Structures are given as structure tokens and as C-alpha cells.
Amino acid sequence: MITFRVRTVEQFSVSRGAHSRVMLEEQPSREQLLLEIERLRQQVEDLKEEKADLEILLETTAEHSDSLASELQNRALEAVREGEIKLAQFLEAIPIGVAVLDSLGKPCYVNRAGKQLLGQGIVPLNAVDDLSESYQIYIAGTDTIYPFENLPIVRALRGESTTTDDMEVHQPDKKVPIEGWGTPIFDEAGKVAFAIAVFQDVTERKQAEAERHKFINELFKLKENLEKSLDAESDLTDAYGRFVPHQFLNLLGYESILDVNLGDQVQEEMSVLFADIRDFTTLSETMTPQENFNFINAYLSRMEPAIASHNGFIDKYIGDAIMALFSDCADDALKAGIAMLNILTDYNEHRQNIGYIPIQIGIGINSGSLMLGTVGGASRMDSTVISDAVNLASRIEGLTKEYGVPLLISQQTLERLRNPADYAIRIVDKVQVKGKSQYVTVYEVFDADPPEILSAKLANLALYTEAMLLCDRKEFRSAGKLFEECLRTNPSDPVARIYLKRCRDWRSLLKGI
């Protein structure tokens, strides 16, 4: 309708021409005014509608907000209530007593376990002073009412966190020993809002403690007796250990000499070391019996560590001689021998300093299978080693005197060395094993020789080895020449000297034939 009217006005103006347009500008016609009024009315209608819309919009938004707010609050309350219910359920389910006092000291909560322990729940109190009396709390093991001011829950009212285990609740039919903790709960201002006590029945623990005390006392007595026995056994074992080596027992599979039976034996792959003081008899004759023993013991006590530190043990002392055994590894035995010679060098220096003559020793080492066992009768028993290997070791030791060198080892020992090149070694002789047709090569180990001798022997080693080879082939003339050469650079080489002499002897013998 509005559209139609506007169009009419336009048509009207156009048909009236320029004049009437001027008229219209100056004085609006009635129709125009009506039109304007209509337009304004329409605007007012629109505005009214918009206003209504806005009001509804406002109301809608506000109501929406309200319903959201109330819903959120409901949910929050529900969550809190659920939390509270859960918390209460938790507290009720805890198997330890929980009690709460409000800030005025009035009981406001006791859980199920608490009620059982106290024999009653919340009791109306006149004052906190009556707490011990009302709940029948006594000092444990007495008939004295527990001083209320010392109760952990009362101390918690004063802001303290404490614990005690000397409380006892007297119920009509029983007395319950109680351990309790008191803790204050503070409000935002830092004042005590609640005091919480947690407490439990410690009957079983008190009993267990008493039993434990008794048990510990008994154990202590037992331990004292045991210690005495053990000390006695240990003393005994130590004493025996000095006569029968522990290692020997261990090889037989025993901890203590007390367990050993006559005839126990074991077969082991071992190295045997023999060490003997050269010309001891001559030396011995110049000393009194006491001096003899003093000297031997001074010497032996110096040698013993060299053996022990190389995992060996002394099987026996035979006068001034030492027989030592080494399990498995030939290197241990050889290193022990070298160490003994080095110790001897120091010892001799010491002897010379105080005016004694230096001594010389010979060491022989052989390796092989050994039988270790116990021998004897019912009243006298000893540990012993039975083996050809021992005999050969002793024989090799004897050879040291013959060749004037301190340390000889058998082929069997050489073969068992991890790396023979680690040592200064040269061939010396072949010996026939007693009662057997086979020969065993014997080697000299000269690592412990004085440095100048050591280097001279090493320098001649190729020459010397060649000479020994020629000797073996009975080419005594060429061999002798090489030995002569060796002696030119190292005149003090006793082995080369002996062989040179032998070469000459053989040659003259052969010539004679």
C-alpha cells in the first residue's frame, strides 16, 4: 500500500511540471504531509516492534543467565554433597578411630572404629576438662585418669600436633591400650577450627613388643654362648692352620681340621716349588742351636709372604727347605720363585750390613698331577702329597747346585706358563725321571739375576741356544766354540763354563777312542 502511494506522488509531480515542484518545496501539500505522517507511523511501528524484540531478547538472555546460574549452583552443591557423603563414607570405613572436636572442645564426630575403641560415640560434655573421665581414658597400666590437658586431641586444640601411646581406654569388660595422634585444623584466620584425633588399638603390638623383648634377651644369651663357642673353634682352627694349611683342607673340601677323616684324598693339577738354602749344613755348624733356629725362622718368615701373595701355600718345612704348592697356574709358582730370589737379594744386603755372610738358595719348580690326602694312624695324622711331580721338583732343585743357578723349572712347568716369553728363560739340561725311561728338559729362569748378568745372558741367548743344540747333536767342537764366545762376553756364566768343559771332555774322550 505504501509503495503504491509513493509511486502516485512521483507521477503526480512529474505531470505537474517544474512550477508545481517549486510549490511543493516551499509548502508541502496535504497529501505529502499525510504521506510523511504515514511514514513516521510506520517507523514508530517498526521501532515498537524492535523495542518488543529487544525486551524479549533482554528477558531471554537474563532468564537464560539465571537458569544457567542456578543450574551451575545446583551442580556445585550436588558435587559438594557427593564429596561430603564420600568423605563421611571414607571416614566411617577407616579401620582406625577418628574423632573430631570443634573449636570449643565439644565432640562433633566419631567414626565407627572410634566408637568401638571408645565404647561410645559423641558424648555431651560440659567442658573439655571432662574428656578423659567421660571416655574413661587412663594412663596405660594404671588406674589414673589420663590428664586431659595431655591428650593429643586437647593439645591439638592448642594448635599442637602430637602423638602418644600411653593411653588406655577402660571399657566395662576390657582395657584397650591406645596409640593416638592429634592434629589441629586451622581456619583461614589461622585459628584452630577443629581438633582431630586418630587412634588405634595397640594390644597386639604391645604384646608383640613384650614378646620381642623376651625373645631378644633369649637371643642375646644364645649369641653370647655361640660367640664363646665360635671363638674357641676359631682359636683352634687358627692354631691348626699353622700346622695344616687351610688351603690344604679346602682342597680336600673341608672348612675345619675337625672335619677331616683319615684317608681323605683328592687329585689336583698343581705346581710344586722346592727351595733350599745352599750349603746350610756348613753354615749351620758355625751357629748355636738357638742361632740356627733364629736364622731359619728369619729366613722362612721372609720367604713365606712371596708364596702367599702368589696364591700358593707352604705344604711343609723340611729343616731349612720349603715345599710350596700352587693350584692350577704355573705362572703363580714361577713368579713366587722370582719374588723369593728378589727378597733374598734384599735380605743378603741386610745380612752383609750387619756382618753376616750372604746366603744362596736354589729353587726348583715342577708341575703335574698331585694326590693330596691324609695319612697316619688313629693317634697321629698328617697331610701329605704323593706324586712323582714332587720328586722331580726336588731333583730339579738339586740341579741348581750342580749348575750354580738359583732357579730351574721343568718342561711341564714351562708348558703351563701363559706366556713363556714374559720370562728370561734358557735351556739347561735334560734329566731322566727316576724309574722311568723318559727325559725331562730343565730350564733356567734368570729374571732375578743382577741386571748386568741378566742383560749379558739375554745378549748371548741365541748363541747359547745354538751351542746347546749343537751339543745335543754331539757336535762338540762347534758347540764348544760357541760356548767360548758366550764366556768371552759373560765370563761368569756357570752353565756355559760347565758345558764348555763337557765339550772338551767329550772331545778328548772321543779322540782317545
Place this chain on the structure above:
Amino acid sequence: MEIKTKDYGICYDPSTATVSFVGSLRLSGAEDYAPIVQLLGEVADVEPAKITLNVQQLEFLNSSGINMLSKFIIEVRKKARVQMVVQGSQRIAWQGKSLKNLQRLMPGLQLELL
């Protein structure tokens, strides 16, 4: 057309001219709601015979959100030929009252509370 975040999703199905709201709409102010207003505007511009707003799975709508929906209703009302259906859920507390208020803005609005 579709708007999707981890909190809410708005999806337009042209075959039924249905705009579905899912999740929780808690954008702050008209500015953040602009993309949604634009989506709704585009739907209205097509002038389908019937527009359906499905809010059955819209768990939460804040005040700016209801404001936006109200304005959209007014816009649709102005297009005399377009019919409006709002589908809500009795289960969701805010929908009962607030969706009825939408009817006040557009008496012809068809409200289906399931």
C-alpha cells in the same frame, strides 16, 4: 558447512535445511560468535521453506549464545516465507525456558521439545 572444535560442533545439512548444534558453546561475546552468525546468515539467505535448528545435543549455551540465536530468529521472522523449527531436549535444563522465549520472538516458530 560445518564448524568444529573440541568443545562444540555446528553442522548444516542442506537437504533438510537443518543446523545441528552439539557440545558446549561458551564463546565470549558477539565477536567470537561471528563465524556462527555468518553460517546462520548464509542459511537464511538461501531462504529455504523451512529452517530447522537442532539443539538436542547442545549441553551448554552461554548468554552470548542465546543472544545470537535470538537475533537469528528475528532475522528469519522478517523473511515472511520461511518457516522455523527448533528441536530441543527436555533432558537439558536450560532449553525448556530459553527455547520457549524464542517462540515469543517468532510466534510462528515450531518448538519440538523431545
